[in-house]
Amino acid sequence: MASPSLLSLFCIFSFLLGMAHAHYLFPNFYARSCPRALPTIRTAVYKAVAKEKRMGASLLRLHFHDCFVLGCDASILLDDTATFTGEKTAGPNNNSVRGYEVIDTIKSQVESLCPGVVSCADIVAVAARDSVVALGGPTWTVLLGRRDSTTASFSAAGTDLPGPNLNLSQLISAFSKKGLTTKEMVVLSGTHTIGKARCTSFRNHIYNDTDIDPAFAASKQKICPKSGGDDNLSPLDATTTIFDNAYFRGLKEKKGLLHSDQELYNGGSTDSIVETYINTATFFRDVANAMVKMGNISPLTGTKGQIRTNCRKVN
Numbered sequence: 001m002a003s004p005s006l007l008s009l010f011c012i013f014s015f016l017l018g019m020a021h022a023h024y025l026f027p028n029f030y031a032r033s034c035p036r037a038l039p040t041i042r043t044a045v046y047k048a049v050a051k052e053k054r055m056g057a058s059l060l061r062l063h064f065h066d067c068f069v070l071g072c073d074a075s076i077l078l079d080d081t082a083t084f085t086g087e088k089t090a091g092p093n094n095n096s097v098r099g100y101e102v103i104d105t106i107k108s109q110v111e112s113l114c115p116g117v118v119s120c121a122d123i124v125a126v127a128a129r130d131s132v133v134a135l136g137g138p139t140w141t142v143l144l145g146r147r148d149s150t151t152a153s154f155s156a157a158g159t160d161l162p163g164p165n166l167n168l169s170q171l172i173s174a175f176s177k178k179g180l181t182t183k184e185m186v187v188l189s190g191t192h193t194i195g196k197a198r199c200t201s202f203r204n205h206i207y208n209d210t211d212i213d214p215a216f217a218a219s220k221q222k223i224c225p226k227s228g229g230d231d232n233l234s235p236l237d238a239t240t241t242i243f244d245n246a247y248f249r250g251l252k253e254k255k256g257l258l259h260s261d262q263e264l265y266n267g268g269s270t271d272s273i274v275e276t277y278i279n280t281a282t283f284f285r286d287v288a289n290a291m292v293k294m295g296n297i298s299p300l301t302g303t304k305g306q307i308r309t310n311c312r313k314v315n
């Protein structure tokens, strides 16, 4: 009986296909539905980074802060409304996370190419990769097919995003809760090779800690007073617009800007990991792999979530 067995074969095939779509991200997700999506994102990111190099750092951090709160689902992009408080004003994000306008621009370009097809969460993941490349870092293949959340969590943004005053065991545990290893925590912290921090984020380290080079502390105290100047900025490493190994070299010289940075090289179990990332090839290889893994944190796939038309609001 040919037709029933063909039918069951078809059923098994559709089931497997369904499974794949329900559970996995894959690189070619938009190959047929929006072939111009990736080049469009890349062009817009390069343009934004050419205008302001720091934007590359900000777009990378946006992906991290998205993924650590409810998974990589663009929940961070939802604006507050009269009846809803999103993640944007939560402690780790308020007056700190940047790049929302760049994502809006990309989204509107991609919507005019292929309406309702490309998720905000995937745009953020691709923009993070393109930003790293634009600043001289490694590339990686971004897995795609994330869908966008219909909700966000102010409270999870407050609890799940690691703060700059955490100690080593707290940092390890914050990443472990998201399925990331200690080594991945260290290598992902290496993305502090680009971008800046506000005085309020590093004041405690430069005034209270002893695991800091005294001349380095004194120079940072000049731009970050004991009180006031909360939003004054300092680069996170010595070569803030270049994605290189200067962050790890700085840690060995006790020139980490954040308390959490210096915790990674302070006589503990991660010193030896920092040592290995002085080698640029090793750093680039591992950070690329860790970015893919971070991008896999609890995506919405299949029929879950939606493809937002406007990244700032639920359809």
Ligand code: HEM
Pocket (backbone or CB within 6 Å): 054, 056, 057, 058, 059, 060, 061, 064, 095, 096, 097, 098, 162, 163, 164, 165, 166, 171, 185, 188, 189, 191, 192, 194, 195, 196, 197, 198, 199, 200, 201, 236, 258, 260
């Ligand atoms: C290990 C735990 C981490 C802590 C405690 C931490 C903390 C911080 C803090 C406090 C800032 C400065 C924010 C401000 O003052 O406005 C910052 C900036 C930044 N973080 Fe992290 N971070 C961590 C991990 C990561 C990870 C995993 C990534 C990316 C994969 C990342 C990427 C960045 C970037 C690129 C910036 C600069 C952003 C800009 O200039 O706009 N960080 N981080």
Ligand SMILES: *[C@@H]1O[C@H](CO)[C@@H](O)[C@H](O)[C@H]1NC(C)=O
Pocket (backbone or CB within 6 Å): 089, 090, 091, 094, 095
């Ligand atoms: C966010 O920052 C603004 C200052 O720009 C402040 O007025 C507001 O209270 C902060 N929001 C929260 C929830 O802390």
Ligand SMILES: *[C@@H]1O[C@H](CO)[C@@H](O)[C@H](O)[C@H]1NC(C)=O
Pocket (backbone or CB within 6 Å): 167, 168, 169, 170
């Ligand atoms: C890290 O901080 C936590 C919470 O403050 C504390 O219980 C723990 O003892 C600290 N660990 C180290 C090694 O200092």
Ligand SMILES: *[C@@H]1O[C@H](CO)[C@@H](O)[C@H](O)[C@H]1NC(C)=O
Pocket (backbone or CB within 6 Å): 203, 204, 205, 207, 208, 226
């Ligand atoms: C230094 O530590 C003390 C005690 O924990 C704290 O009260 C003070 O606010 C800290 N100073 C800075 C500049 O963070």
